Ligand SMILES: Nc1ncnc2c1ncn2[C@@H]1O[C@H](COP(=O)(O)OP(=O)(O)OP(=O)(O)O)[C@@H](O)[C@H]1O
């Protein structure tokens with residue numbers, strides 16, 4: 734079982750979007766479980782349960798359920814953990830150590846980037862290396878925020894996924910309709926966001942092998 738965690742100090746940076754879309758991609762490759770550790774908002778659980786007419790290729794469960802001894806963890810090839818965000822430093826380091834890979838999403842705006850520093854500092858301080866930053870919700874050119882952040886992270890030698898996730902209204906549509914972004918109808922950007930995540934998943938597979 735490969736545990737892939739999605740976490741960040743800052744809220745609203747695309748953790749749930751990343752966890753749900755990643756699980757949808759990984760489900761093609763093996764038995765996949767999405768664990769919702771945001772027990773207050775339960776955004777991931779709501780997203781994957783609100784559309785009764787839609788079938789997900791993976792299962793979803795709450796963290797409290799997942800941690801029960803009786804839970805059959807070994808039945809899964811991939812477990813994707815969506816966190817609530819704002820974990821303490823120790824918690825974040827523990828999470829990374831217990832995961833095959835920790836994905837740290839960030840939006841390219843200044844406030845999110847500040848939150849990113851708060852997330853990465855304890856990881857770097859504890860010499861944790863199995864994490865990667867994912868730049869999400871990147872506005873189209875001529876806006877250069879995504880590029881600027883990438884250059885800045887590159888200078889600091891922070892590991893990143895090679896592909897950004899573009900900004901697309903299809904993402905909120907998918908959550909609203911309770912479907913994977915791949916299956917949002919009548920919006921060709923939905924497919925493009927799905928393909929952005931596909932590139933990310935290829936790198937995830939290489940990392941957790
Ligand atoms: N690629 C994208 N394009 C457009 N909107 C996006 C994109 N990624 C995320 N969003 C939007 O940003 C908001 C926050 O995303 P999401 O819920 O995935 O973040 P989160 O980190 O899980 O937030 P929270 O801290 O509240 O759990 C949502 O409204 C979502 O639709």
Ligand SMILES: [Mg+2]
Pocket residue numbers: 748749750771776777816817
């Ligand atoms: Mg969330």
